Amino acid sequence: MNNFNENDFDGLESDIKTITVLDEDGNEFECQIIDTAELNGTNYLLVIENEFADDDECEAVIIKEVSADNEESIFQIVEDDDEFNKIAKLFEEKNVDEYEIEL
Secondary structure: OEEEEEEOOOOOOOOOEEEEEEOOOOOEEEEEEEEEEEEOOEEEEEEEEHHHOOOOOOOOEEEEEEEEOOOOEEEEEOOOHHHHHHHHHHHHHHOOOOOOOOO
């Protein structure tokens, strides 16, 4: 399970929102939130690592919120194929002009 702390950089000129990701080995890295969606009461994020943000062919990851409190949300990578396909299709239909999803 991965822990994510959302950092909302309100003072920056851009609308880019990032989260700090803590992987299973305890390594931290920053990810940009590309989009958000909700399905059946579960929140999902489409994210890419900041390191690859300028790459038009970068791979994004879909994560889902499994727990939240006032300061921290816990997300997991969506690994179930059926769930992934439903959410990927939702993201694809939601923002056809903003990004392209290839399954």
